[in-house]
Amino acid sequence: MIQVQDLHKKFRRFEALRGLSFSVPQGSAFALIGANGAGKTTIIKILTNILEPTSGRANLLGVDSRKLSPRELVQIGYVSENQDMPARLTVAEYVDYLRPFYPSWDRDLERETLRQLRLPPERKIGDLSHGMRLKMALLCALPYRPKLLLLDEPFSGLDPLVRDEFMEGLLKQAGEMTILISSHELGEIDGVATDIGFLDEGKLLFQESMAELNGRFREVRVTLAHEAAPPAQVPKDWLGLQAMGNVVTFVETSFDEKRFGEFVRSRLGEVRAINSQPMSLRSIFTTLARAARDSAAA
Amino acid sequence: MIWHIFKKDWKLIWIFVAVVAASQAITEFVLAKARVSDDSPMITLLAQNLPTGMIFFMMFLIAAIVLLDAIPGLRQDWLIRPIPRRDLLLEKLLFTVIAVEGPIFLANLVLGLASGFSLRSVLLVSAERVLYLLFFLVLPIFAFASVTKNMTEAFIFACGFAFLIAVFGTFADYLNTNANRTLTPTLYTGIGWMGELTRFAIVLVAAAVILRFQYFFRKTFLSRALVFFFGFLAFVSLFLPWRPAFAIEERLSPDPAAAKNLSLAFHSQIGRYQPPSGVNNSMYPGEGRDADVFLPLRVSGMHSGDTLITDHGEARLFGSGGKLVYHGSIFGIEVDKAGLTATGEDRHQKITLPASLYKQLQGQPVQAKLDYSFTLFSLSKSYAIPAIGGDERMPGVGWCQTKLNDAGTAVTMKCMMAEKGPTCGGIFLENPSQGTQNPEGFGCYPEYTPYSARPLDDAFRRWVARVSFRDPNGLAKYPVDGPQLPQSRLVIRLYQPLAHFTRSVVIPQLKLGDWQPR
Numbered sequence: 059m060i061q062v063q064d065l066h067k068k069f070r071r072f073e074a075l076r077g078l079s080f081s082v083p084q085g086s087a088f089a090l091i092g093a094n095g096a097g098k099t100t101i102i103k104i105l106t107n108i109l110e111p112t113s114g115r116a117n118l119l120g121v122d123s124r125k126l127s128p129r130e131l132v133q134i135g136y137v138s139e140n141q142d143m144p145a146r147l148t149v150a151e152y153v154d155y156l157r158p159f160y161p162s163w164d165r166d167l168e169r170e171t172l173r174q175l176r177l178p179p180e181r182k183i184g185d186l187s188h189g190m191r192l193k194m195a196l197l198c199a200l201p202y203r204p205k206l207l208l209l210d211e212p213f214s215g216l217d218p219l220v221r222d223e224f225m226e227g228l229l230k231q232a233g234e235m236t237i238l239i240s241s242h243e244l245g246e247i248d249g250v251a252t253d254i255g256f257l258d259e260g261k262l263l264f265q266e267s268m269a270e271l272n273g274r275f276r277e278v279r280v281t282l283a284h285e286a287a288p289p290a291q292v293p294k295d296w297l298g299l300q301a302m303g304n305v306v307t308f309v310e311t312s313f314d315e316k317r318f319g320e321f322v323r324s325r326l327g328e329v330r331a332i333n334s335q336p337m338s339l340r341s342i343f344t345t346l347a348r349a350a351r352d353s354a355a356a
Numbered sequence: 357m358i359w360h361i362f363k364k365d366w367k368l369i370w371i372f373v374a375v376v377a378a379s380q381a382i383t384e385f386v387l388a389k390a391r392v393s394d395d396s397p398m399i400t401l402l403a404q405n406l407p408t409g410m411i412f413f414m415m416f417l418i419a420a421i422v423l424l425d426a427i428p429g430l431r432q433d434w435l436i437r438p439i440p441r442r443d444l445l446l447e448k449l450l451f452t453v454i455a456v457e458g459p460i461f462l463a464n465l466v467l468g469l470a471s472g473f474s475l476r477s478v479l480l481v482s483a484e485r486v487l488y489l490l491f492f493l494v495l496p497i498f499a500f501a502s503v504t505k506n507m508t509e510a511f512i513f514a515c516g517f518a519f520l521i522a523v524f525g526t527f528a529d530y531l532n533t534n535a536n537r538t539l540t541p542t543l544y545t546g547i548g549w550m551g552e553l554t555r556f557a558i559v560l561v562a563a564a565v566i567l568r569f570q571y572f573f574r575k576t577f578l579s580r581a582l583v584f585f586f587g588f589l590a591f592v593s594l595f596l597p598w599r600p601a602f603a604i605e606e607r608l609s610p611d612p613a614a615a616k617n618l619s620l621a622f623h624s625q626i627g628r629y630q631p632p633s634g635v636n637n638s639m640y641p642g643e644g645r646d647a648d649v650f651l652p653l654r655v656s657g658m659h660s661g662d663t664l665i666t667d668h669g670e671a672r673l674f675g676s677g678g679k680l681v682y683h684g685s686i687f688g689i690e691v692d693k694a695g696l697t698a699t700g701e702d703r704h705q706k707i708t709l710p711a712s713l714y715k716q717l718q719g720q721p722v723q724a725k726l727d728y729s730f731t732l733f734s735l736s737k738s739y740a741i742p743a744i745g746g747d748e749r750m751p752g753v754g755w756c757q758t759k760l761n762d763a764g765t766a767v768t769m770k771c772m773m774a775e776k777g778p779t780c781g782g783i784f785l786e787n788p789s790q791g792t793q794n795p796e797g798f799g800c801y802p803e804y805t806p807y808s809a810r811p812l813d814d815a816f817r818r819w820v821a822r823v824s825f826r827d828p829n830g831l832a833k834y835p836v837d838g839p840q841l842p843q844s845r846l847v848i849r850l851y852q853p854l855a856h857f858t859r860s861v862v863i864p865q866l867k868l869g870d871w872q873p874r
Contacts (some may be wrong), residue, residue: 091444103430106435106436107435108430108435108436111428127438128438128439128440129438131436131437131438132438134436136436139429139430140431141433142429142431142432142433143362143433144424144433146367146368147364147367147368151364151367155360155436157362158357158360159357159437159438159439160438171858193431198433
């Protein structure tokens with residue numbers, strides 16, 4: 059559905075994207091995560107042809123993003139925290155305005171989404187709160203059942219209640235849609251995303267399915283029979299290694315249940331107990347971000 | 357989808373459109389009052405300033421319409437909607453023309469018809485004004501606004517652009533002064549319309565190119581560069597050379613053969629120029645920065661009733677070895693063989709030289725070459741209207757009314773026209789019962805545009821003539837004076853161009869010092 063190849067974007071001297079490549083399979087919910095300024099919004103702006111790449115290619119629905127025409131745009135939904143809609147129109151007036159541009163617009167779905175998101179149709183867009191505007195953007199993106207939905211920081215600044223309403227509205231209508239969602243609110247992506255890409259300073263550190271990611275990351279606590287000392291050479295898959303008393307903790311990034319115990323013993327010596335716990339997406343993200351920052355500092 | 361987008365824009369901006377339309381209606385009403393009946397200082401002041409204010413008001417409205425769906429920027433929702441760009445562009449153009457020009461067109465139509473002009477002539481002048489505004493205002497501001505994100509940016513860019521225009525203007529003025537006013541020869545002349553049409557063509561091409569790049573490719577950086585490029589090109593068009601432009605005008609002459617026998621020659625027997633008494637001597641050699649010499653010329657071959665005016669003149673002086681020592685524009689000669697105050701055919705051509713150059717050349721033999729572009733006029737129409745309380749409609753003059761001025765020293769005639777105004781005309785007071793006439797006031801406003809001249813402020817031409825019959829100082833005495841006014845009439849004579857043509861005078865050898873005024 060989306061293929062990005064060696065994408066570069068420069069804003070004068072600042073290089074926002076540095077040779078980014080990834081793909082989003084059809085039917086997946088791809089989460090692009092990264093800290094603020096990592097380049098998430100830039101990618102989505104390029105995908106929607108709001109920005110032009112400096113070099114490289116981004117294809118959506120089989121078309122170069124620079125050549126998106128109304129034929130492709132009727133199949134793309136877009137929700138962003140920074141989306142300017144005509145402030146002096148009411149919710150209903152703007153929906154009425156957009157409807158004729160989309161041949162597949164489903165009025166029943168529009169009414170259902172409007173009810174579900176609890177948006178006041180008679181209120182002017184300029185008078186809506188931040189959260190309501192995001193819901194408004196979702197209302198304007200769902201009724202035509204887009205094949206591809208691009209969500210740029212959709213949870214930013216939302217209170218939990220609105221966030222739940224937003225997610226409910228989204229998930230109910232998700233159906234066969236392919237979703238690309240950018241966020242640093244990792245708690246919200248957990249349970250939604252099927253695939254994930256981790257972005258740091260304009261580079262994609264990895265891309266894989268959530269199942270694989272959850273499978274290979276473990277928070278490990280090893281209790282040794284002796285005073286712990288870090289091994290002379292820390293395996294590259296171990297991140298954030300710390301030793302205190304006879305306890306060593308680290309994050310294993312290539313967890314393999316069958317070989318893990320033996321590998322730990324070979325590196326740390328006599329072991330009394332090994333405790334490995336699956337990690338939340340937030341913990342994985344934090345660990346990777348710290349490791350990236352440390353390696354950059356080194 | 358054009359109509360659909362139009363309705364959305366209307367919902368968003370109708371209040372602004374209504375305010376501008378109301379202001380336009382008020383402006384037209386004030387102009388209509390000032391045109392014919394009202395002399396009050398307030399109406400005069402409003403009539404002078406409101407049209408300019410309206411231009412700025414319209415500029416804001418055009419920018420506001422374009423910026424409802426701004427092209428540059430990263431946050432506009434419409435950018436990710438399947439809105440055909442062609443439809444959006446056409447809608448904006450249509451909306452702008454209707455919202456900005458529609459009220460003007462309607463107001464002109466209503467006022468023109470209410471003033472008693474024919475539907476055809478009112479439709480013609482109203483459409484002509486709309487077209488003029490389209491090229492002069494709508495398209496340039498539309499293209500300009502399309503390269504800006506919002507009103508603040510548009511305002512800042514406009515200020516920057518205005519500053520650049522001022523800088524270029526000052527620079528051009530400096531160059532022109534140094535070149536003795538020969539660099540912008542067509543500006544403010546009868547053939548200035550050619551430069552204007554050139555600028556309209558540049559505006560059309562610029563708008564087409566910039567709007568295409570913006571609406572279809574969103575190339576804002578390139579489009580901004582193009583705004584400056586075409587702006588510079590429009591600036592360069594001010595330097596339109598005289599000869600090719602006047603050659604076109606010659607081809608457009610209604611009767612080129614009329615000037616066939618007209619000749620111009622240096623005629624030393626006329627003698628030196630005798631300045632009228634009371635003229636400040638500082639204009640003569642050695643007293644100021646400039647020095648004037650007056651070369652005697654004789655015009656021959658003109659028919660009685662003709663008037664000759666100079667559209668442009670240039671003088672060249674060559675020193676020893678044929679070296680060009682001076683090149684500058686000259687205020688040409690005018691020969692009036694028409695009307696009551698017809699003058700003879702001998703003239704002195706004034707050439708203003710830098711005083712230092714004059715001092716250097718005054719005793720040396722120089723060769724002079726004078727190049728003229730002339731227009732020959734002949735009497736085309738003559739009308740009469742009662743001196744007091746007259747109310748007439750005269751083809752080529754317009755709907756005119758006469759009355760006594762407040763000081764009781766002159767008859768004022770105010771006219772309104774739904775066509776192009778007269779180029780040259782004479783007007784005088786006549787008392788047919790006594791056979792007396794006052795001296796004719798004669799004036800020309802050379803303007804040879806094939807369309808109505810510059811209908812920017814007003815679709816209708818209006819003009820005022822003040823014909824004196826009493827000198828408050830008592831120095832002059834008029835044959836037709838106050839007590840005769842009820843039996844008197846104003847006679848208006850119109851002159852139309854017959855032929856545009858050029859003549860040159862070469863004086864092989866002369867001494868500038870011989871042609872100082874007496």
